[in-house]
Amino acid sequence: MKLDILTIPNPILRQKSLPVKQVDSGVVRLLDDMLETMYQANGVGLAAPQVGILSRIVVIDIQAREDEKQPLFFVNPEIIAHSEEQCDGSEGCLSIPNQFAHVKRFNSVTIRFLDRQGKSQEMTADGFLAVAIQHELDHLDGVLFIDHLSPLKRKMLLKRLEKQRKRG
Numbered sequence: 001m002k003l004d005i006l007t008i009p010n011p012i013l014r015q016k017s018l019p020v021k022q023v024d025s026g027v028v029r030l031l032d033d034m035l036e037t038m039y040q041a042n043g044v045g046l047a048a049p050q051v052g053i054l055s056r057i058v059v060i061d062i063q064a065r066e067d068e069k070q071p072l073f074f075v076n077p078e079i080i081a082h083s084e085e086q087c088d089g090s091e092g093c094l095s096i097p098n099q100f101a102h103v104k105r106f107n108s109v110t111i112r113f114l115d116r117q118g119k120s121q122e123m124t125a126d127g128f129l130a131v132a133i134q135h136e137l138d139h140l141d142g143v144l145f146i147d148h149l150s151p152l153k154r155k156m157l158l159k160r161l162e163k164q165r166k167r168g
């Protein structure tokens, strides 16, 4: 089932999500609904608070090709290590439509999480996957990519969003 994606300034996006107690059938259904919603919106990641659910649940698929889908499911993800080096890449967010800006992130991160079967896993990611993971984990703490910008850049981006919304 496709879910509705919340956009700023919805206050739910600013709340902290709670850990999942058990990966039960309800959580699996949410993971699948989030994946469907993300694909339909042409996103590469989606966090549960973006669909109004304050649980620590994330889906990611950075594979662009339709015939080579590589969905990743993360429940209660935590960064347990990261590189010293940082990189700078352009980011967007389905909750901040059509706005992009450069954000500094760690080059590589190691995360611990529960998979779709409820099994504890660890994974090290770099490149764009590492960026997507950090972007999604931020959502679970009510943090958006615009929070990493200078106040001036954030203000300009929000102004652009307002203008775009008024144009319809």
Ligand code: GNR
Residues within 6 Å of the ligand: 042, 043, 044, 045, 046, 047, 050, 090, 091, 092, 093, 094, 095, 131, 132, 135, 136, 139
């Ligand atoms: O679709 C998305 N693209 C994207 C591009 C660069 C860095 C992060 C992302 S995640 C975003 C989808 C989204 O808003 N996830 O929370």
Ligand code: NI
Residues within 6 Å of the ligand: 092, 093, 094, 095, 135, 139
């Ligand atoms: Ni986002």
